[in-house]
Amino acid sequence: MSPPVGTLVHELGRNWLGKADIAVQTILLAFGFVVVGLRLWSRRLQGTSWQGSDWMIVAATIFMVGRYSVELVLILLCGMGLHTDEVASIGGPDLFVQFDQLTYAGDILWITIVALIQLSILHYYLRRFPHRIIMWPTYITMGLCTALWIASTFATAFFCTPPKKIWLSDVQGHCGNRKMLHLGSSVSEMILHGVILLLPIPVTRDMILSRARKVALGCIYFLGIVIIVISAVRIKVEFDLDPEDPTYGSARKSLFTSVVPLLGIIAACLPILPPAIQRVFGASLFSSTADGIATSPVSSGYWKTTVLSKRQMEELEIPLVTVTMPPMAKKLSELAHGQIKITSDWEIHSARNSARLERDSIRRA
Structure with a gap:
């Protein structure tokens, strides 16, 4: 049964920009579901x-589904990807009111999604790299991301006063400069992307990694660089938009706009996937004897370790040691792919003089 006359669903066959947008978003969103x-x-x-x-990345994925739905409606019912004169001749001028309303909602969703992805990555840094050299810069970056999130949301939501003037031009009020708003927001987002990408370098460059882990880390950084490049291209496309042909130009912009958060979700999940990948492939692809701990600025021949006491987490510098576990605990450690889990009885012997460190003495420290 053919769609009724007056809608733009039947025009999808020649709407190549709309089809490309749907295809790219569908594939990346499906892959995003897999990695999440x-x-x-x-x-x-x-x-x-x-x-x-984890909670923030799940929330970002849910909001991304909402934005994906908005994009589908814009393409299928509002003709995004077709020229404005074609849309007006088929759907009438009232269709542009719905187009502006959906674009307004999509912009606010995009700001929220990007902010949640950035905060999720920064929160992961705090848990994964508890080093002073990275913790305070991470807290500052989190504050900047939150401030930009709030500022961009309010600036977009109240771009016009009253807001409904955005889609009803005959309403009394005034609007700001849309291109300057998007330029300031997009450039700030791109700068923060670069800062987030560079933050862990002082720690990761000193880590002893296997070849597989180096490849995985390289893929993460490559994906981060791709996101920054796409963000820059998106700014260029924004300035090239023809205000007299918004439905056609918006499809070009949307194609780049949707890729940024989708790739961000994938990049944010990659560092946490090794246990699941090892289980799927049945091999320790991301662990080997070459893997080590990030070195800390401590004395030569010492490791920096964290001791859990009843009061707080304390970092101590102790000589290189060997952890001796009962046979059963050792077997469980091997089954856990090298992750040592000490539950009860254990001893630590110095590598230098085999002096025994009792569990109680460590707790007292």
Whole structure:
């Protein structure tokens, strides 16, 4: 049964920009669902509960589904991707009111999604790299991301006074400069993307990693660079938009706009996927004897370790040691792919003089 005359669904066949937008978003969103599912499965395999970064990435994925739905309506019912004169001849001038309303909602959703992804990555940094050299810059960056989120949301929501003037031009009021608003927001987002990408470098450059982990880390950084490049291209496309042909130009912009948060979701999940990938492939692809701990600025021949006491987490510098576990605990450690889990009885012997460190003495320290 053919769609009724007066709608733009039947024009999708020649709307190549709209079809490209739907195809790219559908593929990346499906892949995003896969990596988010693997991320949550990895948490379960590790026996850990969801952390703040997990909740934020799940929320970002849900909001991304909402924005994907908005894009579908814009393409199928509002003719985004077709020229404005074609849309007006088929759907009438009233269709542009709905187009502006949906674009308004999509812009606010996009700002929220990007902010949640950025905060999720930064929260992961705080849990993964508890080093002073990275913690304070991460807190500052989180504050900047939150401030930009709030400022961009209010600036977009109240771009016109009253807001409904955005889609009803005959309403009394005034509007700001749309291009300057998008330029300021987009440039700030791109700068923060670069800062987030660079933050862990002082720690990761000193880590002893296997070749597989180096490849995985390189892929994450490559994906981050791709996001920054696409953000820059998006700014260029924004300035090239023809205000007299918004439905056609918006499709070009939307194609780049949707890729940024979708790739961001994937990049944010990649560092947490190894346990699930190891379970799927049945091999420790991301662990080997070459993996090590990030070195700290401590004395030569010493490791910096964290001791859990009843009062707080204390970082001590102790000589290189060997952890001796009962046979059963050692077997469980091997089954856990090298993740040592000490539960009860254990001893630590110095690598230098085999002096025994009792559990109680460590707790007292």
